[in-house]
Amino acid sequence: AQTVTQSQPEMSVQEAETVTLSCTYDTSENNYYLFWYKQPPSRQMILVIRQEAYKQQNATENRFSVNFQKAAKSFSLKISDSQLGDTAMYFCAFMKQRSGIIQGAQKLVFGQGTRLTINP
């Protein structure tokens, strides 16, 4: 079974600073996807960024980027020029890549979450 670990329950930084959230995972799979989801205080969970394991290039989305280290099973999220609106719970998640034509959905396995506060 896959597990995802976020070792930082809470983090706090000043606005405009850069912050890195850590995530490690355990799997015997070779093909999979990794995600960072954000849950602001309003509670609607939204996707921040996604990484395919077969891609060596780290995914980026504007101020958000990841450092994907497949051998180390590490998937950290870097937020540059942090803004007050980045204040949220952040969840790292893992999904196996289903091979072949197999009916069914794939499950997300989530970490425990990191509560990030951006201070003015």
Place this chain on the structure above:
Amino acid sequence: DVKVTQSSRYLVKRTGEKVFLECVQDMDHENMFWYRQDPGLGLRLIYFSYDVKMKEKGDIPEGYSVSREKKERFSLILESASTNQTSMYLCASSPGYHTQYFGPGTRLTVL
């Protein structure tokens, strides 16, 4: 934009009551999911469905059942609510095995 809605934001029920949580998505997604979210535990999958009338157990199905009679609607049922089912419940949908889109959540309190 994908829209996933849940029937209630807050719900208070008594022990032993039958509870229905409804989730509707408007993007014709095949897959729908029910999670519960508890502090320090992240999100844990209760049940999911990959087609109408099809369902699979997640990691913590005990005490729950689901129903998917129409593609856009996925219901979570607590047959006899207990206090340990007090939690935040999140519904999600996805078009395939990639990104999941979440609803706003239902905070359920069982007294």
